[in-house]
Structures are given as C-alpha cells and as structure tokens.
Amino acid sequence: MGQIEWAMWANEQALAAGLIMLTGGVVAVAGQFKGWYFAAYAIAAGAFVCLLEYPRSKRQKGSTMERCGQRYMTAVLKVFGPLTRNYYIRAILHAALAVPAGFLLSTILGTVCLGIASGIYLLAAVRGEEWRPIEQKPRERPHMGDTIKQPPSNPPPRPPADARRKQVVEVGGQVNPIPVEVE
Template identity: 75%
Template sequence: MGQIEWAMWANEQALASGLILITGGIVATAGQFTSWWFGAYSIVAGVFICLLEYPRGKRRKGSTMERCGQKYLTKVVKVLGPLSRNYYIRAVLHLGLSVPAGFLLATILGTACLAIASSIYLLAAFHGEQWTPIEPKPKERPQPQG
C-alpha cells in the first residue's frame, strides 16, 4: 500500500481553518464582542493563511490538480523560499497564529482547526515532505512529417 502524503491533508485543513478564522473574526468584529480586536486579528491572520495555503504543492507520485488561479500565488510563495517550503516552519507558524484567536469564542473553532493543521504539517515534516510548486509542463511542438 502507498504512503500517505500528509502535506495534502494539512494544506486542505489549513485553508479551511483560514476561512473559518475569517468568518469567526467577521462575526466577532461586526457583533462588537467585548474583545473584538481578537476578531480583527483573526480576519488578518485568516487572510494570510489563505494566501499562503491556496497554492497546492506538487505530489511525489501521480498528478496534482492545480487550483484555479494558483499560478499567481505560487510565484509569491516561491519568493518566500525556505520560509514557505519547510513544513516545520509552517507548523510553528500556524500554531503561533492560532494562539491569539483562541481567546474569543467566535474564533475558537478556527483556532482548533489551525492547531490540527499545524500537527498534520509537523507529521508531514517528520516524514520528509516539503512544498514544491506545480510547474507548468512545456508544450511539445508537433513534429513535421517527412
């Protein structure tokens, strides 16, 4: 049986948790909760997480389905170099970003999801995985006959 690529699971989990953080932050900020500034933080952190996690990484085996418009954000993530490629760094980054959002009820679900994504990224790093961009394949030119 094949090996599980943990980074794919972590990527989907982190992207979903970023969206959940944005939603909880909007609820907390618009509802004028007593600690609404944690909601504003959650919106900013959620947007950052979504921008970082939107480009999928290339799988080791098989094909990888590229997300719509991913090629533009892939260039940005590639510029960050080892800060975005290394899953140990992503695990620590996501865990650190999740802590302040945990102090507000509206964003606690996003915090829990992001902590789970962080642990999956840590597992991926233990298995030696790292983010590699999906590069477009060069188009083959038709060969003239004769």
C-alpha cells in the same frame, strides 16, 4: 499500498481553518463582540493563512490538480524560499497564529482547525516532506503527421460513417442505385 502524503491533508485543513477564522472574525467584528481586537486579529491571520495555503504542493507521485489562479501565489511563495518550503516552519507558524484567536468564541473553531493543521504539518515535516511548486510544462503542439493517419479519400460533403462502408455494385453494366454491403 502507497505512503500517505500528509502535507496534502494539512494544506486542505489549514486552508479551511483560515477561511473559518476569517469568517468568525468578520462575525465578531460585525456583531461588536467584547474583545473585538481578537476578531480583527483573526481576520488578518485568516487572510494570511488563506494566502499562504492556497497554492498546492506538487505530489511526490502521480499528478496534482492545480487550483485556479494558483500560479500567481506560487511565484510569491517561491521568492521566500525555505521559509515557505519547510513544513517545520509552517507547523510553528500555524500554531503561533492560532493562539490569540482562541480567546474569542466566534474564532475558536478556526483556532482548533489551525491547531490540527499545525500538527499534521509537523507530522509531514518529520516524514521528510517539503513544499514543491507545481511547474507548468510547456505544451507541445501535436505533429500533423502523428494526428492524421490517412487523408480522406473522398471530398466533402462526406456521408456518415455507416454509409461510407457501403459500396455501389455494378449489375449487368449498370450502377445499382441501392447501396449494397460488400464483405
């Protein structure tokens, strides 16, 4: 059995945590909860976590499904180099971002989820994983000689495939109008 890539789990967990923190913050601000400044912080922290975690990392083995529009945020993360690539830094960052949002009931679920993601990122960092961008491979155009094995023998309109196998047989110098299969 293959080795688990913990960073993939942490990425999904942190993205969900960011969305939960963002939603909890919006609810608290809209509901005018006491401690609304923690909710405003949760909105900002949740948005930051979502932007940081949106681009998936390239898997070590196999293929990785890229998220829609991920390449734009990937370019931003590549600019920051080791700050966004290193999972030790992400684990510490997520743990630090989670603490202030824990003081408000509407954002505590996002705080717990972000804490779990921080722990998973720490495990991924200990196991030597690191964020790698998914690079776009240039598409190769298929060579016409490779795709067409043999050109069609009769001009269009062509009969369906099952009718093409039947051949007309000459009987006594006349063409039989009823197709007969020849084996």
